[in-house]
Amino acid sequence: MASVSFESVRKVFGKTVALPGVDLLVRDGEFMVLLGPSGCGKTTLLRCLAGLERIDGGTVRIGDREVSDLPPRDRNIAMVFQSYAVFPHMKVYDNIAFGLRMRKKPKPEIERRVKEGAALLQLEPFLDRYPAQLSGGQRQRVAVARAIVTDSPVLLMDEPLSNLDALLRLHARAELKRLHTDVKRTTVYVTHDQIEALSMGDRIAVMKDGEIAQVDTPSIIYDRPASVFVGAFIGSPPMNFMKATAKNGTAVGDGWEVAGPPGMDGKPLLLGIRPENIRIGEGPFRGRVVVSEPLGSHTLLTVRVGEDSLKVVAPADDVFKPDQMLQLAPEPHKIRWMDETTGRAVAAPH
Amino acid sequence: MSAVADRAGRRSLGRQVLIDRTLLYTVAVILALWTLVPIYLIALAAFSERSAVFEYPKTVLPTRFSTETMAFFVGSSGVLSSVKNSVIVALGTIVVALALGAPAGYALSRFRFPGRDGFQLAVLSSKMFPIAILAIPLAVTFIDLGLYDKLLGVIIVHSAMVLPFVIIVTAGVFASVSRELEEAAQTLGTSRLGAFVRVALPLALPGMAAAAIFAFVTSWNEVFAATILTLRERTLPALVVASLNQSPIYFKFAGGFFLIIPSLFFIWFMRKYLFNLWGPGR
Numbered sequence: 001m002a003s004v005s006f007e008s009v010r011k012v013f014g015k016t017v018a019l020p021g022v023d024l025l026v027r028d029g030e031f032m033v034l035l036g037p038s039g040c041g042k043t044t045l046l047r048c049l050a051g052l053e054r055i056d057g058g059t060v061r062i063g064d065r066e067v068s069d070l071p072p073r074d075r076n077i078a079m080v081f082q083s084y085a086v087f088p089h090m091k092v093y094d095n096i097a098f099g100l101r102m103r104k105k106p107k108p109e110i111e112r113r114v115k116e117g118a119a120l121l122q123l124e125p126f127l128d129r130y131p132a133q134l135s136g137g138q139r140q141r142v143a144v145a146r147a148i149v150t151d152s153p154v155l156l157m158d159e160p161l162s163n164l165d166a167l168l169r170l171h172a173r174a175e176l177k178r179l180h181t182d183v184k185r186t187t188v189y190v191t192h193d194q195i196e197a198l199s200m201g202d203r204i205a206v207m208k209d210g211e212i213a214q215v216d217t218p219s220i221i222y223d224r225p226a227s228v229f230v231g232a233f234i235g236s237p238p239m240n241f242m243k244a245t246a247k248n249g250t251a252v253g254d255g256w257e258v259a260g261p262p263g264m265d266g267k268p269l270l271l272g273i274r275p276e277n278i279r280i281g282e283g284p285f286r287g288r289v290v291v292s293e294p295l296g297s298h299t300l301l302t303v304r305v306g307e308d309s310l311k312v313v314a315p316a317d318d319v320f321k322p323d324q325m326l327q328l329a330p331e332p333h334k335i336r337w338m339d340e341t342t343g344r345a346v347a348a349p350h
Numbered sequence: 351m352s353a354v355a356d357r358a359g360r361r362s363l364g365r366q367v368l369i370d371r372t373l374l375y376t377v378a379v380i381l382a383l384w385t386l387v388p389i390y391l392i393a394l395a396a397f398s399e400r401s402a403v404f405e406y407p408k409t410v411l412p413t414r415f416s417t418e419t420m421a422f423f424v425g426s427s428g429v430l431s432s433v434k435n436s437v438i439v440a441l442g443t444i445v446v447a448l449a450l451g452a453p454a455g456y457a458l459s460r461f462r463f464p465g466r467d468g469f470q471l472a473v474l475s476s477k478m479f480p481i482a483i484l485a486i487p488l489a490v491t492f493i494d495l496g497l498y499d500k501l502l503g504v505i506i507v508h509s510a511m512v513l514p515f516v517i518i519v520t521a522g523v524f525a526s527v528s529r530e531l532e533e534a535a536q537t538l539g540t541s542r543l544g545a546f547v548r549v550a551l552p553l554a555l556p557g558m559a560a561a562a563i564f565a566f567v568t569s570w571n572e573v574f575a576a577t578i579l580t581l582r583e584r585t586l587p588a589l590v591v592a593s594l595n596q597s598p599i600y601f602k603f604a605g606g607f608f609l610i611i612p613s614l615f616f617i618w619f620m621r622k623y624l625f626n627l628w629g630p631g632r
Binding site: 077078 | 530534535536537538540541542544549
């Protein structure tokens with residue numbers, strides 16, 4: 001049993017409050033992604049879990065055990081670092097064996113488990129090499145192998161793919177996901193890459209300024225962001241937001257009207273809609289095409305509607321010219337209403 | 351047309367490279383000769399018959415090879431025991447300077463502590479005190495402490511002399527060892543100290559070796575403090591300065607050569623680590 005829980009975890013660097021008080025529960029065997037822009041505290045939170053940073057308040061638990069004040073080696077965790085942190089003065093074999101040796105495992109067991117780990121990450125041909133003789137992708141796999149052979153129930157990963165080139169990253173992402181299905185460790189994975197988060201996570205915790213903005217499954221995070229921040233941070237291009245005011249259950253924008261959320265009369269609203277959830281044809285929005293960018297699989301349009309600028313995903317076959325007038329229809333059940341003053345979602349209409 | 355211009359351009363570029371190379375190698379050769387010729391001449395005089403030293407014109411080839419002078423130098427009273435003293439003092443200096451300097455360098459590179467910048471400056475500024483000013487008070491203090499004419503006293507002074515360099519070099523070396531490596535070791539089951547011993551220290555060895563060379567050579571060659579602080583327990587340079595001053599010139603050549611050897615040997619042995627420290631070896 002190794003769930004991970006943070007309760008009011010606080011971390012301060014000098015005068016900067018990095019984490020004001022984070023609560024988060026990672027279930028046993030879950031792949032939890034901490035996602036956020038740089039400086040949002042996601043790596044700090046991970047390091048607090050690893051024991052590499054002392055927390056200034058709150059509790060960290062692994063399973064039933066409070067580990068808040070334990071050094072890293074007593075926490076029974078394994079970690080993959082952004083720089084891989086593969087020991088340059090040791091051969092691949094010794095790198096993978098390091099954690100097992102520190103745990104004083106008997107020699108035959110070390111040998112067996114290093115071989116297993118190497119097989120799992122296709123490192124068998126390189127066991128006799130030094131890290132300097134390996135490529136970036138191979139080094140990354142050594143770091144992963146070294147972490148998983150220790151059998152720690154909790155696996156921490158700090159942007160393990162960010163130093164790989166694009167193609168390799170794609171491959172390594174799929175490999176890591178496969179690995180998680182194979183070994184089923186509780187995993188906490190830090191990234192600023194939303195594609196990694198959406199494709200790998202069982203759940204995603206989106207972080208901003210040291211606080212957790214939303215924790216949920218990738219599809220809910222994507223479809224029903226809890227705040228303007230989450231909607232704008234996730235998705236490429238991000239969610240569109242259009243200004244509106246609610247009047248008698250109708251949201252009135254700059255030259256358009258759609259059915260609005262209940263109970264928000266007179267308040268400033270934002271209509272959130274993803275670019276792929278806007279159809280071209282009969283609808284409440286009228287706008288002028290500003291830019292048309294053919295992207296192969298689809299065409300990305302920038303359309304001016306009143307004072308707002310909208311990104312719209314259009315079929316690749318259709319041809320659009322600048323200044324062309326269009327009618328646009330947002331899919332009603334995909335609309336996400338936000339309270340403009342708080343930036344938070346209005347109670348979902350579903 | 352453009353192809354012609356291009357070719358001309360490439361040719362002038364090639365010529366530029368050639369000129370640069372020529373300059374570089376000329377300077378390198380001059381510098382090498384500047385260092386090597388005196389060493390060669392000293393070696394030549396040390397390994398020739400005594401009378402050859404006074405001959406004129408000099409021969410540049412060892413036509414009159416003889417170990418007689420060297421044998422006499424090594425055999426004369428006090429030389430071997432002072433060599434032993436010098437070795438003890440130099441090795442002692444390495445041990446003390448690294449034992450104190452490496453942790454200080456590690457702290458400077460890893461931790462942000464109050465007074466860190468001031469400490470760094472203090473380390474450097476200690477190099478500004480000329481040993482000549484300190485020598486007499488130091489001798490008095492050492493007599494009081496019972497350290498006068500003891501090898502330990504010389505070791506302490508030499509350690510103090512090389513410590514700033516050792517601290518700064520090791521700080522640079524540890525700064526180049528990624529902190530994540532030590533953290534990885536900790537997550538894999540070592541203590542903070544264990545991570546230092548198993549990861550940071552092995553990776554810092556080349557730089558530590560360079561610091562050790564420096565400590566050894568500095569101590570081996572240091573003559574002023576060693577002369578003032580010892581009377582009977584002379585180190586080799588102190589002996590050479592004090593008692594061989596009145597000796598015949600061929601004898602000095604032998605002494606000079608004897609003093610050079612260990613430094614040459616040490617630097618030859620450790621040079622690959624020096625290249626590691628100050629740039630990739632080619």
